[in-house]
Amino acid sequence: xxxxxxxxxxxxxxxxxxxxxxxxxxxxxxxxxxxxxxxxxxxxxxxxxxxxxxxxxxxxxxxxxxxxxxxxxxxxxxxxxxxxxxxxxxxxxxxxxxxxxxxxxxxxxxxxxxxxxxxxxxxxxxxxxxxxxxxxxxxxxxxxxxxxxxxxxxxxxxxxxxxxxxxxxxxxxxxxxxxxxxxxxxxxxxxxxxxxxxxxxxxxxxxxxxxxxxxxxxxxxxxxxxxxxxxxxxxxxxxxxxxxxxxxxxxxxxxxxxxxxxxxxxxxxxxxxxxxxxxxxxxxxxxxxxxxxxxxxxxxxxxxxxxxxxxxxxxxxxxxxxxxxxxxxxxxxxxxxxxxxxxxxxxxxxxxxxxxxxxxxxxxxxxxxxxxxxxxxxxxxxxxxxxxxxxxxxxxxxxxxxxxxxxxxxxxxxxxxxxxxxxxxxxxxxxxxxxxxxxxxxxxxxxxxxxxxxxx
Numbered sequence: 530x531x532x533x534x535x536x537x538x539x540x541x542x543x544x545x546x547x548x549x550x551x552x553x554x555x556x557x558x559x560x561x562x563x564x565x566x567x568x569x570x571x572x573x574x575x576x577x578x579x580x581x582x583x584x585x586x587x588x589x590x591x592x593x594x595x596x597x598x599x600x601x602x603x604x605x606x607x608x609x610x611x612x613x614x615x616x617x618x619x620x621x622x623x624x625x626x627x628x629x630x631x632x633x634x635x636x637x638x639x640x641x642x643x644x645x646x647x648x649x650x651x652x653x654x655x656x657x658x659x660x661x662x663x664x665x666x667x668x669x670x671x672x673x674x675x676x677x678x679x680x681x682x683x684x685x686x687x688x689x690x691x692x693x694x695x696x697x698x699x700x701x702x703x704x705x706x707x708x709x710x711x712x713x714x715x716x717x718x719x720x721x722x723x724x725x726x727x728x729x730x731x732x733x734x735x736x737x738x739x740x741x742x743x744x745x746x747x748x749x750x751x752x753x754x755x756x757x758x759x760x761x762x763x764x765x766x767x768x769x770x771x772x773x774x775x776x777x778x779x780x781x782x783x784x785x786x787x788x789x790x791x792x793x794x795x796x797x798x799x800x801x802x803x804x805x806x807x808x809x810x811x812x813x814x815x816x817x818x819x820x821x822x823x824x825x826x827x828x829x830x831x832x833x834x835x836x837x838x839x840x841x842x843x844x845x846x847x848x849x850x851x852x853x854x855x856x857x858x859x860x861x862x863x864x865x866x867x868x869x870x871x872x873x874x875x876x877x878x879x880x881x882x883x884x885x886x887x888x889x890x891x892x893x894x895x896x897x898x899x900x901x902x903x904x905x906x907x908x909x910x911x912x913x914x915x916x917x918x919x920x921x922x923x924x925x926x927x928x929x930x931x932x933x934x935x936x937x938x939x940x941x942x943x944x945x946x947x948x949x950x951x952x953x954x955x956x957x958x959x960x961x962x963x964x965x966x967x968x969x970x971x972x973x974x975x976x977x978x979x980x981x982x983x984x985x
Contacts, residue, residue, distance in 0.1 A: 553645070556643065556645035556648065557645070559643050560642075560643040560645065563641055563642070563643050563650075567640070567641045569640075570638050570639060570640050570655065571638070571639070571640070571641070572636055572637070572638050572658070573592065573604065573636070573637060573638075573639070573652065574634070574635065574636040574637075574661065575592035575593050575594055575604065575634070575635070576592070576593050576594070576632060576633065576634050576635075577590050577591075577592065577629060577630065577631055577632065577633050577634075577635060578590060578591045578592075578593050578603070578631055578632075579591050579631065580629060580630065580631055585610065586609075586610030586613065587607060587608065587609055587610055587613075588607070588608040588613060588629070589605070589606070589607055589608075590606050590629075590631075591603045591604065591605060591606065592604045592605075592606050592635075592637070592652065604650075604652050605649060605650065605651050605652065606637070606639070606651070606652045606653075606654050607651050607652070607653055607654065608653075608654040609653065612653075612654065612655045612656075615655065615656060616629075616654070616655075616656065616657050619656065619657055619659055620657065620659055622659070627657075627659040627662045627663060627768055628767070628768035628771055629657075630733070630734065630771070631734060631735050632734070632735050632773060633662060633773070634661075634662055634666075635657060635658075635661065635662050636657070636658040636661035636662070637652075637654045637656065637657050637658070638654070638655055638656040638657070638658075639652050639653045639654040639655050639656070640652070640653050640655070641653075666773065666776065669776065670776050670802075670803055673776065673778055673781060673803050674803055674806050676778075677781060677782075677785065677803075677806070677807060682781075682782065682785040682786075682807060683785070683806055683807055685785045685786065685807070686784060686785050686786075686787055686790065686791055686807060686808060686809045687808075687809050687810075689788065689789070689790050689809060691759070691790050691809070691825065692758040692759065692790075693829060694758075694826060694829050695758035695759040695790075695822060695825055695826065696721065696722060696723055696724060696758060696826065697723075697724045697726075697756075697757045697758045697759075698716065698723055698724070698725050698726075698757065698758065698759055698760075698761060698822060699725075699726050699728065699748045699757040699759070699760045699761070699789070700712055700713070700725060700726070700727045700728065700760075700761045700763065701727075701728045701730055701741060701744045701745060701748075701760060701761065701762045701763070702727065702728075702729075702730065702732065702761075702762070702763040702764060702815070703729065703730060703731065703732045703764070704727060704729035706732075706764075706765060707765050707815075708732075708763040708764055708765040708794070708815040709727060709763070709815075711763070711765075711814070711815045711816040711819065712761055712763050712794070712815050712816070712818065712819040713725065713727075713819075714819075715816055715819035715820055715823060716819055716822065716823065719823040719826070719827075721823065721826050723822075726757065728744040728747065728748070730743075730744045731774075732764040732774065733764075733767070733771050733774065734774075737773075737774035738774045738777045738779050738780055739779065741762070741774060741775070741780050741783070742779045742780045742782075742783040745760065745762070745780075745783040745784060745787055745791070746783055746787075748760055748787070748789060749783075749786075749787050749788050749789060756788075756789065757789060758789070758790075759789060759790050759791075759792060759822060759825075760787065760789050760790070760791045760792070761791075761792050761793075761794065761815075761818050761819065761822065762775075762784070762791055762792070762793045762794070762795065762804060762808070762818075763793075763794045763795070763815035763818055763819075764794075764795045764796065764815070765796070765815060766796050766797040766800070766814075767796065772795060772796050772800060772802055775793075775795050775796075775802035775803065775804045775805075776802050776803045776804075777803075778803075780803075780804055781803045781804055781806075781807050784804050784807045784808055785807040790809035790810070791804075791808045791809050791810075792808065792809060792810045792811075792812060792818045792821055792822065793805050793808040793810070793811050793812060793818065794812040794813070794814050794815035794816070794817055794818025794819070795815075796814075797813075797814065798813040798814060934969070937967070937968060937969035938969045942966050942967060942968050943966070943967040944964055944965070944966045944967075945964065945965050945967070946958060946962060946963075946964055946965075947962070947963050947964075947965075952964060958977050959977065960977055960978060960979050961976065961977065961978075962976070962977045963975070963976055963977075964976075964977060
């Protein structure tokens with residue numbers, strides 16, 4: 530007898546067939562297995578990613594492992610609208626310090642569920658542990674602060690000298706936010722001539738860390754001729770999870786390494802972030818940060834006023850002292866001048882007496898000489914007058930003979946041009962010129978016209 534070995538194909542034909550499930554049957558089987566393996570609600574921790582709120586009121590997000598060194602794993606989570614109220618109550622009990630946003634580490638409770646219509650495993654969230662999130666944030670914050678302290682980074686920015694008059698202010702905040710309005714309003718109301726540059730950044734969400742750090746480094750990279758005096762890092766109040774970017778190492782190092790003093794005003798008065806620990810000055814709020822800058826300028830203003838007042842006081846004291854000195858010198862000069870005046874009066878009186886005696890003698894001799902001179906002058910004057918009278922008679926006769934009035938009476942005339950110059954030749958005038966002719970009994974005004982002989 531010969532035997533024939535059976536192939537796998539032959540075996541499939543004769544062996545007992547495996548059960549075949551329909552999709553619904555398999556989905557039900559998966560659901561039953563899942564409920565058997567996880568009959569109760571469980572707690573799971575991870576980082577929220579891709580959170581979305583549906584119009585129905587449901588919230589959807591992915592929960593990913595927060596361990597960067599671990600394997601990649603994600604779990605789809607749904608928070609139904611009816612369970613959301615319970616979660617919100619728990620968050621409010623935590624003082625509003627935890628908010629479900631992308632990047633937040635959470636510990637949530639729920640039930641694993643197989644959603645057959647989509648063939649999807651879902652985690653239906655029903656509760657949250659806010660203390661876990663706050664603890665994670667506090668632990669991460671404490672660890673980062675300790676790391677920065679060990680590297681000497683906490684006092685690095687604080688060691689930078691604040692400019693004497695910080696009028697060039699770089700503001701790092703979200704444009705259009707209440708924090709921006711508070712800072713700009715305080716600077717504007719001060720009345721000082723601040724030069725403000727606002728860097729619009731994301732202050733919340735996954736992009737906030739790189740956005741804020743990038744803005745700080747942009748200001749730090751400005752050339753010395755265009756460098757700002759101080760940076761104000763501002764963000765309004767919110768949940769602790771909303772301020773998470775300001776607890777990140779990237780932002781903290783950017784602040785610590787900034788060559789420009791950084792003043793922080795992040796959150797409410799009770800909030801304290803890592804950037805507050807490394808900044809030059811940590812203010813309670815954005816408004817307080819701006820007020821601190823204004824206060825620095827006011828301090829220099831008051832100092833200048835004090836120096837000016839001191840100068841005025843010192844100058845007044847010097848003037849009073851020198852005035853007293855001048856008064857004393859004036860009195861001494863007055864006394865010396867009075868003595869000198871009396872001495873000069875005595876000397877002048879003595880000289881006057883001598884002058885009187887000398888003058889009397891000189892006047893007697895002068896009177897005699899003057900009488901002789903008068904007699905000589907009288908005789909010379911008589912002779913001169915006689916000679917002058919003879920010459921005058923002679924000149925009068927000649928003048929009478931040359932008197933133009935007599936010439937005019939005999940029919941002569943004198944012609945002058947408009948300038949008053951005597952016209953001695955027809956060449957002295959031209960056609961159209963006005964001339965004045967003086968006769969014995971008056972003056973004739975004429976206009977020169979060409980004669981026939983003058984025509985070309």
